[in-house]
Amino acid sequence: MPHPLGLELLTVLGLGPVEHVTLAADLGCTAVSMGLVQLPERFNPHGYPGWSLRDDAGLRRELKAVLADRGVSISIAEGLGVSATLDATERAADMDLFAQLGALRVNAVDMGVERARAFDQLATLAAMAGERGMEFSIEFCPAFTIRSLAEALEAVRHIGEGQATVLIDSLHFFRSGGKVREIAELDPALIGHVQLSDAPRKAEGDYMIEAMSGRMIPGQGELPMREFVEALPRGQVLGLEVPLMAAAQSGRAVRDYVGEIVTRTRELLV
Known part of the structure; x- marks a missing residue:
């Protein structure tokens, strides 16, 4: 298969970082997305113990060791989006931690921040990532200020050639x-x-509810997944972001339902 798979933070629903990497490697995935703290309680249906890479130096050491041992990379650092109140420079300590963990790229969203501020703050984050040897990407979302691929490319041009890319969800x-x-x-x-x-071809109901808990396994919905993937550069890592909340809430084991996501995606892409 020309596209290696990654396992995104939202898919594993509160699982600890070391266990996340271990599960990804066991399923043949080469990358994970990673945040510094556990997702909010509503995205922890299994009731996993709380964790924080900010506060736990021992956990950071364990994570670095398992990443190296299992040959998995942190494809994107999450949780460093643009805020209406927090200045991007206040993200420096978190940026340092991600750099120490070997993250390849910082990803940021604007969360509906006013356009001019969003663009300028994203530029600051991009510069900070570059100073630490990490790449920088901008994620667009219909519910935020940067709503489409075209608008994300505008932000990239604002930041400067070679300083930013887009994340395409x-x-x-x-x-x-x-x-x-x-x-x-x-x-x-x-x-x-x-x-x-x-997902279904047409959206129904609140978009953010669909985005956070209504996603479907690739090939199980109505979007042109195969054509989408075929249009991507060969070798592009595909991060699986499919939080199967219903499966988790039913008591189904994380390894079981995440394994199904990976297997069915591979079947689609063969």
Whole structure:
């Protein structure tokens, strides 16, 4: 298969960082997305113990060791989005921690921040990531200020050539009106990371509820997943972002349902 798979933070629903990496490696995934603290309680249906990479130096050492031992990389550092009140420079300590953990890329969203501030703050984050040897990507979402691929590319141009890329989440891309040909026509160097999930062709109800808990396994919905992936640069890591809340809440084991996500995705992409 030309595309290695990654296992995103939201998919494992509160699992600890070391266990996350171990599960990814056991399932043949080469990358994970990682935050510094556990997701909010509503995204921890298994009731895993709380954890914080900010506060626990021992956990950071364990994580670095398992990443090296299992050959897994942190494809994106999460949780460093733009805030309406917090200045981007206040993210420095978190940036330092991600750099120490070997994260390849910092990803940021704007969370609905006013456009001019969002662009300027993203530029500051991009510079901070670059100073620490990490790449930087911008994630667009129909519910935020930077709503589409075209608007994310505007932000990239604002930051400067070679300083930023876009993260393309398949759900956000299609829900913002994206067409597969836009991916095929895009300069591959502008694609920093890709997150994969499926959905019904037409949205129903609150978009953020769908985005956070209503995603489907690739191939199980109605979006043109195969065409989407075929338009991507060969070898692009596909981060699986499919939080199966219903499966977790039913008592199904994380290894079971995450294993199904990985298996079914591989079947789709063969």
